[in-house]
Amino acid sequence: MADDTSIFIGASRKPDDSYQRAEELLLRYGNRHGLITGATGTGKTVSLQVLAEGFSNAGVPVFCADIKGDLSGIALMGEAKDFLVKRAEQVKLDPYQFQEFPVIFWDLFGEQGHPIRATISEMGPLLMSRLMNLSEAQEGVMNIAFRIADEEGLLLLDLKDLQALLANIADRADQLSARYGNVTKPSVGAIQRTLLVLEQQGAANFFGEPALRIADLIRTTRDGRGAVSVLAADKLMMNPRLYATFLLWLMSELFEELPEVGDLDQPKLVFFFDEAHLLFEDAPKVLVDRVEQVVRLIRSKGVGVYFVTQNPLDIPEKVLAQLGNRVQHALRAYTPREQQAVRTAAETFRPNPDFDCATAITQLATGEALVSMLEDKGVPAMVQRTLIRPPSSRLGPITPDERRKIISESPVAGQYDQAVDRESAFEILQKKTKEAQDAEAQAQQAGSGGSRWTIPGFDDVLGTSGRRSSNRQTVAEAAIKSVVRSVGSSVGRAIVRGILGSLARGR
């Protein structure tokens, strides 16, 4: 049914509910983004699973978050359950074949998948501030902290690096204020306390090395199928801000690392963003604007972004306007507010004279949806009432044993499992403090007078010990390594740092 230019997603129905035609997503418009919406239990996850299967079979790697664990079944072969076989008949999916998919499990906490890590330096001040929900003044201090780290060659890898840097900044707040603007001890202290909370929430696992290599997300198998990266997000969802910030970071990393390719026959990667409302919930306008920009620009890198959420109104209009391939499952319409949401959702479709969109949205069965995919010239097709095909892989979660087996056989097994803690800001600042103390002790012993001042841990004017210069070298080396690692050679990255970096400054 589906050839290699499209993904079969289901069958649309005539007004008398008989079979009408196959509905397909055209792979060449797979990078024009998409949207899957609907109330709880209406079939969003299964629709996501069906799309992910289709992309993988076409050789397109997929990244998706698994909020409830029920997407993990995509790693294993489906079974011929009655209701699935019946659905396959209804949509004329013949033969209905079962299949398992090449899944790589990931987990920010390293429990249900390979650990995913990023460094603080990579995350940048904007996303860190968002993650920590900082006030504007605190965000200003965070920007200064990153600037100081850049200028002084301090690598920020993990949370303790940032803690050490902040402590150091607090110590010399007056001096720094003169140079960079307002850096007050209370605002630094407030950030330090927020960092502690973040640590208690388990975020410490996430920050550090080895950091995720984007290349590991765009793998294909020897038989030409795209890897399906499944992020275990059940625990992560308890910290929605970390979840949203992480996915935002991932999206910007993809944008930075992948070259400009224009429109291809099929995407290079497809990214599913479940619970997408979290990305925009009480996000400052600047951030929403930048997300809009990244979504718009990432298309020409061959990346398709598919938002999954309950209601299309959860997504800001400017972002919504860019989501070309739409699957709208049922919505409830009991309260006036719900009714309004249904009307608005209906208005986003190109109408079909055969039925009233708003009425249909409230009547859709489970696993049925209003579907409008982009067709020729990238124009949205007239909306159709569509029964979604059943998945080929397992419906529902896999067992912990099955998961363990898949993790141990994964192509990245052993590459991320062990955290590495190389010399970075924390260690360097510790050394410097010690050196400054030693030097002071020496000076006091020598009893020499003169103007001598130390700034604990920083640019001290004391001593001419060779130790310090060797320390400098280490810092410089580390800085170079950091730049090479995080900047790479792509021009795209510079643009992206611009997009996200310019946020706070624009305020």
Ligand SMILES: Nc1ncnc2c1ncn2[C@@H]1O[C@H](COP(=O)(O)OP(=O)(O)OP(=O)(O)O)[C@@H](O)[C@H]1O
């Ligand atoms: N295309 C389909 N074919 C067969 N059964 C389906 C299909 N879509 C959904 N179902 C049935 O409906 C159930 C609920 O679907 P699903 O888990 O996708 O809902 P959901 O919208 O993701 O819900 P939630 O918001 O709670 O996560 C599935 O477990 C399955 O039994």
Ligand SMILES: [Mg+2]
């Ligand atoms: Mg679901």
